[in-house]
Amino acid sequence: MEKEKHVVVIYPHPDDESFGAAGTITAFRKQNVPVTYLCGTLGEMGRNMGSPIIANRETIPKIREKELRDACQVLDIELELLGYRDKTLEFEDPEKVANHIQTILEQIEPSLVITHYPKHAVHPDHNALGAAVIRAVQQMQPNDRPKVWAQAITNTAYEDLGLPDISHDIMKYLDKKVEAILAHKTQAAGILGSFKPESKKMETMKEIVKERLGKEEFYIWKFS
Amino acid sequence: MKQINLKQVQQLLNSFLNKTVYIHLETTNGAYASHLNKAANVGAFIRNAKVNLSHCTIVQDKDTYRVGLKMDNGWIYAEGITHWELYEETKLLMAGHDPDGRLMVALQLSETPFEN
Numbered sequence: 581m582e583k584e585k586h587v588v589v590i591y592p593h594p595d596d597e598s599f600g601a602a603g604t605i606t607a608f609r610k611q612n613v614p615v616t617y618l619c620g621t622l623g624e625m626g627r628n629m630g631s632p633i634i635a636n637r638e639t640i641p642k643i644r645e646k647e648l649r650d651a652c653q654v655l656d657i658e659l660e661l662l663g664y665r666d667k668t669l670e671f672e673d674p675e676k677v678a679n680h681i682q683t684i685l686e687q688i689e690p691s692l693v694i695t696h697y698p699k700h701a702v703h704p705d706h707n708a709l710g711a712a713v714i715r716a717v718q719q720m721q722p723n724d725r726p727k728v729w730a731q732a733i734t735n736t737a738y739e740d741l742g743l744p745d746i747s748h749d750i751m752k753y754l755d756k757k758v759e760a761i762l763a764h765k766t767q768a769a770g771i772l773g774s775f776k777p778e779s780k781k782m783e784t785m786k787e788i789v790k791e792r793l794g795k796e797e798f799y800i801w802k803f804s
Numbered sequence: 805m806k807q808i809n810l811k812q813v814q815q816l817l818n819s820f821l822n823k824t825v826y827i828h829l830e831t832t833n834g835a836y837a838s839h840l841n842k843a844a845n846v847g848a849f850i851r852n853a854k855v856n857l858s859h860c861t862i863v864q865d866k867d868t869y870r871v872g873l874k875m876d877n878g879w880i881y882a883e884g885i886t887h888w889e890l891y892e893e894t895k896l897l898m899a900g901h902d903p904d905g906r907l908m909v910a911l912q913l914s915e916t917p918f919e920n
Contacts, residue, residue, distance in 0.1 A: 625830075625832070625849070626907075627832060627834050627906040627907045627908070628905070628906055629901065629905050629906070629907055630905065631904065631905045632905065633805060633887070633901060633905045636805055636889055636891065636897050636899065637828065637830075637897060637899065637907070637910050637912065638891050638892075638895070638897065638912075638918065638919070639891075665920075667835070667849070702835070702836060702839045703836070704835065705835075734839070770904060770905070770906060
């Protein structure tokens with residue numbers, strides 16, 4: 581992996597960083613590369629309320645913010661909150677969101693930005709924030725632009741986009757990744773549970789974890 | 805949140821009658837419904853709608869409840885409610901969770917706006 585100056589990860593929800601990029605982030609931190617997470621929302625509309633239920637609609641943002649801070653501590657990265665509301669990003673003025681992100685990127689001057697691949701990232705917030713990030717970087721002078729790695733998570737990503745340019749086997753950082761995911765206490769059980777293993781056998785579980793969490797893949801965005 | 809107690813919740817609902825009330829109403833099957841289960845993604849959301857209520861009723865249907873709020877000029881209702889909580893001593897939060905504890909529906913009443 582090429583040595584970066586500063587990596588900025590931009591996703592909309594607390595836990596996207598842990599499920600999506602914790603292994604890649606850990607690899608950068610091992611190289612002493614600074615990593616900043618710009619988190620779009622506080623996951624105010626999350627459905628997972630803990631198991632047993634510990635949150636309600638009014639307390640979930642504060643609980644998830646705390647979980648996010650814990651996860652960022654596990655990953656040893658800086659955190660900045662963008663202050664949008666969960667599930668509303670696609671309804672914001674795209675130009676305003678792009679300008680907002682551009683301002684922050686011009687302050688941090690990262691060499692690499694990691695975000696979701698617009699239209700190929702399932703959740704409307706993923707798609708909208710990914711598009712805003714691409715637009716923000718596109719607006720910068722070509723020489724000032726960081727590289728952008730875009731993450732596609734649709735079931736048909738390979739068919740639609742071809743194989744990803746970057747495929748990180750992060751199995752050696754799996755413990756760290758799992759620790760970061762588990763910092764999101766109200767979310768972890770519900771999401772890991774949705775993997776629906778067909779068998780409770782350890783071997784099967786290992787395969788599922790490996791398949792779902794063991795690889796982190798990105799497309800290098802080509803700016804026109 | 806606690807399991808619904810029909811009598812207590814009905815009493816609290818009555819305390820919001822003939823006042824200006826802020827409503828939070830949402831229903832969702834999650835942003836990943838079609839990704840994970842080939843279901844349609846459906847949901848609706850409104851927060852801090854200002855209404856005046858003339859009649860409020862909670863009705864039991866087996867393990868879940870329906871709540872209907874009559875306004876001067878129309879209706880609000882939610883179904884699938886399973887839990888409630890009096891939040892910050894003044895806000896009535898009601899929600900329906902699936903067996904895994906995921907929120908499917910929420911209806912909340914307050915005399916002051918919910919935090920944006």
